[in-house]
Amino acid sequence: MSAADLPAKSKGIRDTSLDDASLHRWLTSTWETKRGIIGALSAVDHKVIARRYLITAFVFLCLGGLNAVTMRLQLSGPERGLIGPDLYNQLFAVHGMTMMFLFAVPIVQATGIYLVPLMVGTRNIAFPRLNAFSYWIYLSGGLFLWVSFLLDMGPDIGWFAYVPLSGPEFSPGKRADVWAQTITYTEVSSLAVAVATIVTIFKQRAPGMSLNRMPLYVWAMLVTSFVVVFAMPAVMIASTFLILDRLVGTQIFNPAEGGDALLFQHLFWFFGHPEVYIIFLPATGMVSAIIVTFARRPAFGYLALVLSVIAVGILSFGLWVHHMFATGIAKVGASFFTASSMLIAIPNGLQIFCWVATLWGGRPKIGTPLLFVLGFFFIFVAGGLTGVMLASVPLDLQVHDTYFVVAHFHYVLIGGSVFPLMGAAYYWYPKLTGRMMSERMGRWHFWLAFIGFNAAFFPMHILGLWGMPRRVYTYPVDLGWGNINLFITGGALVLFFSFVLFTINLVWSARRGEPAGDNPWDAGTLEWATSSPPPSYNFARIPVVTHLEPLWAARAELPVAAGLRVDARELVISTVAEGHPDIREKSAAPSIWPLFAAIAVGATFLWSIFTPWAVVWGAPPIAIALIGWFWPKGEPEDE
């Protein structure tokens, strides 16, 4: 129905006296994203934005995967001439950047954008226009990197872009600037999402959802968002300093003029190590959600799991120098960072034990989501063990810059994040689409991914111990690395094929999957209290939470709150700790201005790789777009 069909004198209509059908009509009219191109470009619904993020990040996963397959084909035998060193340098740099900045971080944040508001029982994310803005900036950053790469202007300095290699002397041209500004785009976007996520969790929880009734996934996203807030400024500072050195001649990283190259590494890894946990912590939340549902019992050691997640978040800031053991730092520093690197294994290990205990004490049913979680256990623990090995300075120095390290971090990142993410995809796909994914294809996907992954990455440990260095585009015949590299390439192809199967499953199930219903897994958290897919307003009436697993506690009927306006986008704002309802506040209406703001900001970033004046000339359009964004338009939400 359109707003014109609504009765006159509609201001201030409450849901209290409305029957279900009228309530649905009112809420749909108020909350739905308008049809048409302008409507789509103005969307602020967290689910719409999250879907865009998820699809875009998945496309970048495929592109990053193609980078990897191309590299593996080149390395499948000694002295292959498929690609030369220059393209190879771009391939591994763009692969790393794509996977870290355009896939891993955005996809875990996007999952949070979709799920957190549903799990905490609210109708939209906090600052929905900021959230929409973040997507456009992210998309611009991704396109910027990939168009540059296709124009042979892709960064060729690794995802870390160490100076002096990336500095003005050794990287003329624009490739290093593309690295620096891709960072700016993606980190602005991530930081915006992090702030919106924190505020959603702190202030928009359903009545009664005190901190000790918050789902573990929401805890994980809260801690992750804090890590983003305190880690990502470091890489923005690093990339800004780099671009200043390159563009206007500052001397920050130039040792000849009092600067220091290692300063860049410190700034980069102060971000870079927490980055691993930005990717991993949401995955722990996904694992907790899946295990609890599939074990059919509440989590064993809820408090221990929450404290572990917080501890990991804090400790993640005390490890960065272990990436710099080979730079000749002082022994006392090396010892400290060895100890702290081993320390973080404790809360991580604690989580694993809690999950195992939950499964042990439950009645687990094996489904594809749980299979991926079990795969995660195996792979992540193996990656964690090599991590503890690498924390030891003598071993680290021995295998530094070899394939041992490549094996380690792929075990941690793919095992620790991608496997849980795949489990999460099977687990929450029914909520997003209303249909189940094919279990049969899911099991094939799991086994192919598990076997392919281990075949591709386990032998890299051995190659590394044999001395094969990272980032080489080929190797001589007489080193005898040919057969093992061919085997690795075979594994990589199997892994790649498993993702092709996953893609087929996604598309096939969207049309042919079994209808899911509201709660196909009989889970206990609030996202399953609404229809699949959820309506634009998420919940017809806001749930009232009395238990950690609200849907298990209220199987007969769900307690809900009434009294909200239905003719304006009204939300319940609650107190931070107890989750007491405190304010009825309006959520921002759709607006095209976040898109305009993103265009103005994105154009300024792009232009600034050519001239510093871009910042000056870009400021007025940005200011105009922001004024348009914030200036009230007389909508009910502005009252």
Next chain:
Amino acid sequence: MRQRQAIDLSDLPTYGMGSRSPTWWGTLGFMALEGTGFVLAAGAYLYLAYINPAFPLSAPVPNHWPGTIVTLLLLASAVPNHMLRRWANDCDMPKVRIGLVVMSIFGILPLIVRWFEFPALNIWWDSNAYGSMLWVLLGLHTTHLITDVGDTIVLTALMFTRHGYSGRRFGDVDDNVFYWDFVVITWLPIYFLIYWLPRFS
């Protein structure tokens, strides 16, 4: 799933000030991330000072007077800023309008003096790493100053229109006061690092 109405929220207010408001938390979040940027930039400066035995690298020390005047102006602005907070909390429109005009002026004045701060550094950004860091620190704070002054001016204009008569707009004024405090407080360590650390080195 069947539902049972357990509570009625009709009587809740439609806006709240300070930490009751989500915008306050959002502002705090941005302060945290921008503050982290400041801390890291300051850390980079101190790191370079630490590894260079002869900091400030044979450059003349900066003339501190423009920076000191900015500091005094910013500190003085705290008084009307906090009066504005009280008026915003009382939803007293005439006083809020006066307070915002005063705060716009208190924003523009340090920006004018700031213009004279850059040459008073007595070194260019490309001379050496010390000069680079001075310009970076001053530039970083100037960006915040410009942004917040722009925000204050737009908010002032808004409060002179019919849109100003809303609890949320008074909440916006409250948040603007909050952010200005951040701009003032972050300046103090930067002022020390730029103008006084080279004198003590």
